[in-house]
Amino acid sequence: MxxxxxxxxxxxxxxxxxxxxxxxxxxxxxxxxxxxxxxxxxxxxxxxxxxxxxxxxxxxxxxxxTYMQGTPTVQTGNFKQRLLYGAGIFGGAILATNLIFNRETREDGGMPIFERAYLNETFLHTGLGIGIIGVAASALHRSGWSYRLMATNPWLVAGLGLVGSIGSMYGCMAIHPDNYIPKYALWTAFNLTQAALLSPLFFMQPALLARAGLYTVGMMGSIAFVGATAKQEKYLYLGGPLLAGVAIVALSGLAPLVLPATATRTLMWTENLWLYGGLAVFGGFTLYDIQKILHHARLSERGLLPRDPVKESISLELDFINIFIRLVQILGMQQRRK
Structure with a gap:
């Protein structure tokens, strides 16, 4: 009835x-x-x-x-509720992060103009670099590069990738910012190297990649807000502990190459450490890098350091890439469980 x-x-x-x-x-x-x-x-x-x-x-x-072939209707009420829940969780996370890590705000009356300008230039180069990586990775994937990369020896890929990434990165950082052509050439080479290594991610669903990118922007944006409004040089002490943390995360990422496949529980722990521990470590690196950029802005204003937003943007790009990769894997695991 x-x-x-x-x-x-x-x-x-x-x-x-x-x-x-x-x-x-x-x-x-x-x-x-x-x-x-x-x-x-x-x-x-x-x-x-x-x-x-x-x-x-x-x-x-x-x-x-009639029951089986009925046209599926979108329940606008549930969709609106999900949007409200997502906005509430995101806003609550920003508020909690601000209350926990940003209880001591700046005492100099806010961010000066030169610090804001330097930070905005760094964010601009970071966005351009991530855009270059995304466009180049998509083009390489469509050309069949991802298939050839997956079929290559993983040790060869890791070796060439490390040489290309580290070489172009340190070369770009070492060049004086007045030498525009070689500096931007190496910066572009660094982004293209990252695109070549990240192109297999396009085997994933576009919706999943978009969600991971949105979550990464939200996470880094909230952390950057905390770092920009916190007390000066409050989180610069995190450099040493974060280096130790990233070493542990890197070793956990190399564990599947060393441990046997029968060590299921150990591999599960190392995978969780690589995923969730990496999120925490590179979230901390984002906080550290923002305060380091502001510190360099003050030094460059005094003439003690050259103004180099391209060099600063590389650190934020690496933070973005590492957070994005882990969020893609976490969302992919959740989708497979469903």
Whole structure:
């Protein structure tokens, strides 16, 4: 009864289809030769019973077809609730992070203009670098580079990737910012190297990559806000502990190459350490890098350090890439469990 109340037009559609089957039977009966017509009472009862059973099947199939093939409707209420829940969780996370890590704010009346300008230039180069990586990785994936990269020896890929990434990175950092052409050339080479190594990520679903990118921007944006508004040089002491943490995370990432496949529990622990420990470490690096950029802005204002936003952007790009990769893997694992 509840189904009929939810589907008021199902009965009407069933009644429209039921006479079709019965009329077919009657029409066949009228066109049947006289000698093959039903000759006794039992034969007519059998024909009537089969007609009723056929009509009942049509009626039943109508309900089944209406239920199974109904057009899926988007429940706007649930979608709005999810949006509100997501916004509430994101805002609560920013508020909690601000209350925990940003209880001591700046005492110099806010961020000076030169610090804001230096930070904005660094963010601009970071966004451009990430854009270059995304566009180049997509183009390489469409050209078949990802398949060839996956078929190559992993040790060769790791060795060439480290040489290309570290070489171009330190070369770009070492060049004076007044030498625009070689500096930006090495900066572009660094981004293209990262794109070549990250192109296999495009085997994942685009929606999952978009979610991971959105979460990465939200996470780094909230941490950058805390680092920019916190007390000067408050989190610069994190450099040493974060280096120790990233060493542990790197060793846990290399564990599957050393440990046997039978050590399931140990591999599970190392994977969790690489994923969630890496998120914590590189989130801390984001906080540290933001305060380091502001510290370098003050030094460059005094003439003690050259103004180099390209060099500063490389650190934030590495933070973004490491957080993004881990979020992609975490979201992929959750999707496979469903």
């Amino acid at each position: 509840a189904f009929i109340l939810r589907r008021p037009f199902a009965i009407a559609s069933a009644l429209k289809q039921a006479p079709t089957a019965s009329s077919t039977t009657i029409r066949a009966f009228h066109h049947t030769p006289l000698k093959s017509a039903p000759s006794n009472f039992f034969t007519s009862r059998t024909t009537a019973a089969s007609t009723f059973a056929q009509s009942r099947n049509v009626f039943r199939n109508t309900f089944r077809r």
